[in-house]
Amino acid sequence: MSVQPILTAGIDPATGDSTWHLDDYVKRGGYAALKKIIAENITPAAVIDIVKSSSLRGRGGAGFPAGLKWSFMPKSYAGTKYLVCNSDEGEPGTFKDRDLLRYNPHQVIEGMAIAAYAMGAGRGYNYIHGEVWALYERFEEALAEARAAGLIGQNILGSPFSFELFAHHGFGAYICGEETALLDSLEGKKGQPRYKPPFPASFGVYGNPTTINNTETFAAVPWIIINGGEKYLELGKPNNGGTKLFSVSGHVMRPGNYEVPLGLPFPELLAMAGGMRGGRKLKACIPGGSSAPVLPAEIMMDTTLDYDAIAKAGSMLGSGAVIIMDESTCMVRALERLSYFYFEESCGQCTPCREGTGWLYRVVHRIEHGLGRADDLDLLNSVTDNIMGRTICALGDAASLPVRSFTKHFKSEFEYHIENKKCLVPPDVQREGSKIYVRPSQC
Numbered sequence: 001m002s003v004q005p006i007l008t009a010g011i012d013p014a015t016g017d018s019t020w021h022l023d024d025y026v027k028r029g030g031y032a033a034l035k036k037i038i039a040e041n042i043t044p045a046a047v048i049d050i051v052k053s054s055s056l057r058g059r060g061g062a063g064f065p066a067g068l069k070w071s072f073m074p075k076s077y078a079g080t081k082y083l084v085c086n087s088d089e090g091e092p093g094t095f096k097d098r099d100l101l102r103y104n105p106h107q108v109i110e111g112m113a114i115a116a117y118a119m120g121a122g123r124g125y126n127y128i129h130g131e132v133w134a135l136y137e138r139f140e141e142a143l144a145e146a147r148a149a150g151l152i153g154q155n156i157l158g159s160p161f162s163f164e165l166f167a168h169h170g171f172g173a174y175i176c177g178e179e180t181a182l183l184d185s186l187e188g189k190k191g192q193p194r195y196k197p198p199f200p201a202s203f204g205v206y207g208n209p210t211t212i213n214n215t216e217t218f219a220a221v222p223w224i225i226i227n228g229g230e231k232y233l234e235l236g237k238p239n240n241g242g243t244k245l246f247s248v249s250g251h252v253m254r255p256g257n258y259e260v261p262l263g264l265p266f267p268e269l270l271a272m273a274g275g276m277r278g279g280r281k282l283k284a285c286i287p288g289g290s291s292a293p294v295l296p297a298e299i300m301m302d303t304t305l306d307y308d309a310i311a312k313a314g315s316m317l318g319s320g321a322v323i324i325m326d327e328s329t330c331m332v333r334a335l336e337r338l339s340y341f342y343f344e345e346s347c348g349q350c351t352p353c354r355e356g357t358g359w360l361y362r363v364v365h366r367i368e369h370g371l372g373r374a375d376d377l378d379l380l381n382s383v384t385d386n387i388m389g390r391t392i393c394a395l396g397d398a399a400s401l402p403v404r405s406f407t408k409h410f411k412s413e414f415e416y417h418i419e420n421k422k423c424l425v426p427p428d429v430q431r432e433g434s435k436i437y438v439r440p441s442q443c
Helices: 022-027 032-039 044-054 066-071 097-103 105-119 133-148 179-186 215-227 229-235 266-272 307-313 331-345 351-368 376-387 395-409 411-420 427-433
Strands: 082-087 123-128 164-169 210-214 243-250 256-261 282-286 321-326
Touching (some): 022 105, 032 105, 082 215, 097 133, 105 210, 179 210, 215 229, 215 243, 243 266, 256 266, 331 395, 351 376, 376 395
Parallel strands (some): 123 164
16 A cells, blocks of 8 residues: 655655755645645634644654644743654664654654644744754754745744744753653753653743654644645544554565555555565564564554554554564563663663663573573563553653563563573574665665
């Protein structure tokens, strides 16, 4: 199944080159949505209603309805309201937002300007991941082009609407992808999650009302305004409107970003990515980034790619990072690597997360290295029970969910490690499966 590109239109289909400059974007209809809103004097409330009707859900991971989130911003607030784009793409397996900023930055800018109009926000920031400096510079160039053309800044397109937008460079901390930690980092503080409530819509940047959305969420908005919310909804399925960028990585022939309608059967996405590498069989898939529960092949092959279907299958669509693992994968070794990541990235603010993530890693590490104990699987479940729901933010849950799902679906593999002090997957098979095939990004 294919659709007219909505998010990836900044790539020349003939050459694969980026056509990201303002003139290129305008030639393919760019900024028409912003001009339409201002020329027709569409009310902010009407813009929010259009977004609500599209069933656009937040593309950063939580999947919360974007239009509903926008409606939480107070209408009568007298001070400055803020808009923040979360481009701090730190979830392992996710690489879609950087391609949007690389190939189509003006669509993100236009989406943010429309959102600012709808919520009465006078100032905005795009918080860009710290390890993609070139994309930060490109976004700054795009901002300069938009500002010079009167598309952001004071009295946009000669109207009373003003919106100042800036890029902010993060420093690569995973925790800053959590929206309130991002806000503290934006303010120049140590990036650590805040207690909620109060929520950002009432107390965000510098104590002012703030709405935060993902890069992909904002990029979808111009198409919705031009074509209508209902048309966008029709591209996907009920409660799952539109298209979605999936970052496919792992043991496939063509890893890369693929824009497809929500509700696409997983086997079709796998075929788009060239199928399994080396003719091997699919063993497991993490459908929503490393914090999402892993699913075995038999479940994944019978699942569609949308928020509701993935949740019913026992995982999360999350950021849309589809991590493919074939039969050469040692699931204990894979979990060891994931557990180490969350142990390293915990900000240390909450005791259950600070101590618990280290505990999870050390137990999985000893199982992988032939030192596992008979009660280690029960111990892992006990530790996750004492982490989940007991932390300020969701990082503790993000560390626990992979542990629970790996040990649930591949319990026999963990038991084999513990009982036999070695891996169920032969070392030569693991080595063969770990060979890296470099392929260009497919969008």
